[in-house]
Amino acid sequence: MKKFAYLFAVIGIACMFTACSNDDDPAMPGASIPAKTYTAADGLTLKLDGTEAAGQIVSFTPSNDGKATLSIKGAPLDISSIIGGMMGGSKADQTPNLTLPTSSIIPGSAEVTIPVELTGDASSCSFTGSTETTYCTFAYEGKVSEGALDLSLSNIKLKNTSIAGTYNLMSDSPARVVWDGSEFDLMGSDYNLRDLILLMTTKYPMIELDGNKYNVMAALAAVLKSVTFGEDGSVTAVYADTKTPGLPEVTAPKGLARYVIDGNNTIRLFLSPEAIIAAQASKADDNTNEESEAFDPSVILGKINIEGLISKVVPMLSTGIPLHYGDVVNDAVEPDPNAVSFYLGKETILPILQDVSPVFEDAELRTQIIEFAASQAGDMGPLAQMFLTPALEAFPNIVNNTTTEVQFGLNLKKQ
Known part of the structure; x- marks a missing residue:
């Protein structure tokens, strides 16, 4: 009997130690942290x-x-x-x-x-x-x-870093402009929108930088120094600070844009609106809140197909902007294996232009836009007004009915 009593005592003591040991066991990591x-x-x-x-x-x-x-x-x-x-x-x-x-x-x-x-x-x-x-x-x-x-x-x-590297803007041909559509009458001659865009942006000095006047393409080349596609998916740029004498170079911070290669010579560009807004806010000066008297923004917005525009643009903020890349398209430029065009294609640009085109169907608003553009062109104002008047009148029909191809982008050369 004593042997059984001794056995039960040993079992009881063992159970006590086991119970104490369980009480002291560490809890599962994160057990009390809620979702x-x-x-x-x-x-x-x-x-x-x-x-x-x-x-x-x-x-x-x-x-x-x-x-x-x-x-x-x-x-x-x-x-x-x-x-x-x-x-x-x-x-x-x-x-x-x-x-x-x-x-x-x-x-x-x-x-x-x-x-x-x-x-x-x-x-x-x-x-x-x-x-x-x-x-x-x-x-x-x-x-x-x-x-x-x-x-x-x-x-x-x-995983795909084939386009990673630093690219300089091609100063002799910085922009890719392709627009195939019907022509319009300009001073008795047939003209198309592509030729007009190139004429207005390459021939006439309209933009003042650091005391000098540049045409649009030259100003673009003077401001944008390089673009870097990082192996980490970042997109950064070096550009000239146009508000500081001497146009010192500035490097954009990381985080404003990212990219991935999506196949078929297409990348998807992801913008960070919050980071971009924050970066712009940090540069705000006393002129930031000045309003132009040339336009009433509510009138312009009232003419645009806002719902259609939002349905096309907004999804790209999460799915990425499709950006094609390929050979430079410009007869004046010698072929260069290191030169690459990065551009938006017809599938992205044309639907947006169609939603914006009602703005140019309003004769009064069209006149305001032309007068504003002429005022910004300085001495070239009368010429700008002469070119823009027939072009903007023809714009809605060209965009909605006759455009077969349209591409806008930058021509870059890899270092």
């Missing part, structure tokens, strides 16, 4: 290569087994106040809420989902690793608690 969507205004710190990134949303979803899922996407951008400011007066109060979708910070993806392994305790965890998407690979690390999420992304590398 939450974090924004910059609500606990999110997101950095890309050490630089804080704007306009992103990160969702944290734990799975109660020491794992979780992170979802990164662009934050919708509210532009109601911008549109209201353009409308002016009482019409601004009637502006409906309008938000724009944006892309994630990862090139080529509207939204990226990352499964992570959590380390730490129930209420505070960290994670690290690397992953890939259709277009790129990248590394991540971060930490999360109930009220905050810190996430750092680094080492983004596109």
